[in-house]
Amino acid sequence: MISPAEIKKQALKWWKPLLQSHIMEESFFPKIIDRIGKVKSGHITERFEVLQKEIEELYRHSKNQTGKGYLVQTAGRNFRRTGSHDLPDSVVFETIDDYLYVIGCAKEWRLFIANYNTIIDTIPGLKDWTLNNCLWLTKGEISWNDVLKVCRYFIETPRPNLYLRQLPIEIHTKFIEENNALIQSLLDFLIPDHVRSAQQKRFAERFFLRYDEPLVRLRFLDENPHPDFKFRDISIPLSDFEALELPVENILIAENKMNFLTLPLLESTVAIWNGGGFNIAYLKNALWLSDKKVLYWGDIDEHGFQILHQLRSYHPHAQSVMMDRTTFETFQNYAVSGARNQSQNLNLLTKEENDLFQYLKTLEKNRLEQEKIPQVYVDGCLKNVMEIESN
Secondary structure, three states: OOOHHHHHHHHHOOHHHHHHHHHOOOOOOOEEEOOOOOOOHHHHHHOHHHHHHHHHHHHHOOHHHHOOOOEEEEEEEEEOOOEEEEEEEEEEEOOHHHHHHHHOOHHHHHHHHHHHHHHHHHOHHHHHHHHHOHHHHHOOOOOHHHHHHHHHHHHHOOOOOOOHHHOOOOOOOOHHHHOHHHHHHHHHHHOHHHOOOOOOOOHHHHOOOOOOOOEEEEEEOOOOOOOOOOOOEEEEEHHHHHOOOOOOOEEEEEOOHHHHHOOOOOOOEEEEEOOOHHHHHHHOOOHHHHHOEEEEEOOEOHHHHHHHHHHHHHOOOOEEOOOOHHHHHHOHHHOEOOOOOOOOOOOOOOHHHHHHHHHHOOOOOOEEOHHHOOHHHHHHHHHHHHHHHHO
16 A cells, blocks of 8 residues: 555656646646555455554545545455455545645745746746756745846847956856856857857856966067067967967977977977867867968877877868887887877878877887977977978
8 A cells, every 4th residue: 555655755756747837837636646556355354454554544644634635535345255345546636735735845836936937027938948947946045036137138248258257237246156057057048059169068168258268378489580579488368379360380389398498499480388288179269270380299109199189180281290100219218108098090190190109009118208309309300390391
């Protein structure tokens, strides 16, 4: 026989559908639980006392005795040995008040009604959002008036290009941060054409706000730099880097910071250090690199070639430098054991690069860090590469 606790557990499964039925203006009650436990003849004869206690417990919490909650409906049953018995057959919630009494959510229901009315009165277009996100409306700690202020601002001013604390909305400066998940869900629904990237989780970047951007460091390697650039070594925000127009022919990307700092003077060349490693993704949207000669110098190891592969997915014309078999074998005594890469085939490598990548997978000491390569060798290789290109 079903217990009051099991009835409540089943009833709680109807909570979200109930909220959705209100939004859709559909009737919901009565709701019936008709599988409350089949009574067999043996229950009457062999475990009558247990069955009686279960039935008494069922009635003790029912509308039949308390005047509210679930109603126990009975049906006559005939058994060959014991004759006719009037037994519980189903449980019915006749009204919403009965239902709320059992699950203990009367307060949450009142909040839902009030919040739903506020939302629809302010931004009617959010009806479909509330249908899929109705549980948000039952939370008492949310200030929906302030949330809707934020929504209305972004509807009127998508891509504001301001810092969060600069937004001209009458809310405290931490409000959006404290309600990030909710507001992001609302804005994804309201202004889908103004979401920078569905994969971007940080609010400011997702909705075209200003933020503390990563810095990209540049060194101008010309002996006589362009007069428009008074500094040889600068760091600029990523968005400024993406919009650059540099009057140079060559871009040299160095993975290691010290190697970046000690690069030789090279004609019409700017060196880039973006923090190293897989921060190479910072270069993805720098479209101005497409008409430059792009050189990448990373560690000769499995991950170094993966980074090169990733760079080529953004800029297919990028070339590697000092990531060849000759360089590795020349300084193989400096090689150490490095982390393995799960990729078996990096299809954006050249044949020579892929041959070395596969060779590294067979070695115990499979990592030659670029800072282990002597400076005189670096200077000679880079100047040789530039001379070949200029000729």
